[in-house]
Amino acid sequence: MADAFKSLILDRDACEVIPIPLASSALDEVSQVLSHFFWCALNLPGFDNSFLDALTEEMKAVVFIYSGDLPEGEAYEGALVSVEVIDDWSVVGLSQNRITLILSVMAIARVEIQFEDRDDARYDREDGVWYGARSAATEIDEEVRIQVLVDLDRSSGQVVEARILDDEVGVHGPSDDIYDY
Numbered sequence: 001m002a003d004a005f006k007s008l009i010l011d012r013d014a015c016e017v018i019p020i021p022l023a024s025s026a027l028d029e030v031s032q033v034l035s036h037f038f039w040c041a042l043n044l045p046g047f048d049n050s051f052l053d054a055l056t057e058e059m060k061a062v063v064f065i066y067s068g069d070l071p072e073g074e075a076y077e078g079a080l081v082s083v084e085v086i087d088d089w090s091v092v093g094l095s096q097n098r099i100t101l102i103l104s105v106m107a108i109a110r111v112e113i114q115f116e117d118r119d120d121a122r123y124d125r126e127d128g129v130w131y132g133a134r135s136a137a138t139e140i141d142e143e144v145r146i147q148v149l150v151d152l153d154r155s156s157g158q159v160v161e162a163r164i165l166d167d168e169v170g171v172h173g174p175s176d177d178i179y180d181y
Contacts, residue, residue, distance in 0.1 A: 044157025
C-alpha cells in the first residue's frame with residue numbers, strides 16, 4: 001500500500017509534491033502527509049466560496065425528516081444558512097491534480113415545517129378529531145450534521161464536485177416558541 005504513496009511525500013513548508021520513495025513501514029508518515037494535504041487544500045483561497053456554493057446547491061436535494069412537537073408536522077424544503085465547522089475528515093482519493101475527501105460538517109439549515117394549527121380548534125374525544133384546525137407553516141433554523149464527499153482541485157482549492165452522502169437529515173425544531181397549547 002505504501003508504494004502507492006511513493007511520489008506523494010510533500011515539502012512540509014509548502015503544499016507541493018516531492019518524489020521521495022516511501023518504505024512500507026512508514027504508514028504514520030502517510031497519515032501525516034494526507035493530513036497535510038487536507039489542510040493545504042482547505043486553506044487555499046478557492047475553497048471557501050466554491051464549497052459554500054456546492055453545498056448550497058446540494059442541500060436543495062436533501063430530504064428533511066421532522067420529529068418535533070408540532071402536531072402533524074412535516075418538513076419541506078431546506079436550505080443552507082451557514083457552515084459552522086468542519087470537524088472531521090477522511091482522504092479517500094489523491095492524485096497529482098485532485099484530492100477527494102469525506103468531510104463531517106456541522107451546518108445550520110433553514111427548513112420549512114408544515115403543521116396543524118390547533119389554536120382555535122376543539123378536540124372531539126368521541127371522534128378523536130380536531131375541529132377547526134388549520135394548516136400552517138413555519139421555518140426553523142437547526143444545526144445539522146452532514147457527511148459531504150468533496151473533490152478538490154489541489155492547485156486552487158476549488159471544489160470540483162460535492163455530494164451530500166446523507167439521504168435524510170432529521171430536524172426537531174424549538175416548538176415552544178412556535179406553538180403553545
